[in-house]
Amino acid sequence: MQRVWRRLGPALIWDREPGHGAVFDPATGETHFLSELPALIATTLDDTWASHIELVSRYAGTVELDAAAEAQFVAALTSLERAELVESRLSDTDQGGRH
């Protein structure tokens, strides 16, 4: 069962440069401090749904990740979702093509 991710709403405002350090989310009024992996993911997401594999590809081209690395990537996405920086849903395939 695969999830897909996206970010809607206003652009994030980074304290220094995109992908580094503190980021302010105008949608929630909250400031977040992201470690490197969530930060680079946050700069990669946009308003189109994408799986974690597609996000990896979007950021770094074709890359083979082992299972542990994939899990780490998804964990970062989940952290971002918990902080309400991104949203997710099951992919179209997992939802029987309803979307």
Add this chain to the structure above:
Amino acid sequence: MAAHNEKISANRRKLFKALSATPVVLTLRPGSALANTSIVQCLADGFASDAGTDDFIAAGSTCSQNDDCFAYKELNYWRVPDQDPISTAAGSDDLRGAVIVETDPVAGVFMTTEGTVVTSRVVKSGGALTIHHGLTAYHGMLSAGSRTLSPSQKIASDSGVSNVDKPEYHGMLTGGKVQEEATQEVETICYANVPGSRGFFKLYAGTLEDPQTGLAIAYNTEDVLPYPQRTLNSDAGFQGIRQTCLLSTDPAAASQFSFIKG
């Protein structure tokens, strides 16, 4: 094309480097959100868990509205009569007219509502309290009746007090509870307390909360440091309360907070 490949290559290196560390997302919540969340939870929990105790009783029937929404701690207090018909000696430590509050029932701390600690001049035994000032000692029992220690009877008639050499009086207390709340402007975020600490902590800039663990750490604009702790009974007797909470009289105005005042 070469530039694109270089960019992808650089990103790939960044990705693998980033994957080597545990992802962390810390959230600095705005003070208003923190306070609003906390006050609602605190008061709601207080009603539920402390019903029938002296802690966390809210004025008003609900806290759904901004007004009349506060929490406080009930504490025993005694009011010393304004007039002393026997002794006219005022002295430098005259307590006539003072309201003396038992700000810490556990440690036995007494102080006036003006903030003066008078523990050394108060003797409490069971439900009886004797307050010495000048040449007069007032004595009261925790029972129904007048809240003021009325100097209407000689203490010699009260078997609970042995010192009958001085003119002493006793009075009856009603319920013996003082209900005080204080509202204080805070310059940044809020105050909070830690269960069992019997002290308040001031959050200067905010709180970093780890959403995965729920742990909060102090945050300061200059550094990450432990909260400066407000000493028990300083500032007119703030007293530790059992639950961690922030008390706001007006959830819509995060700069206004109400505290337990002992």
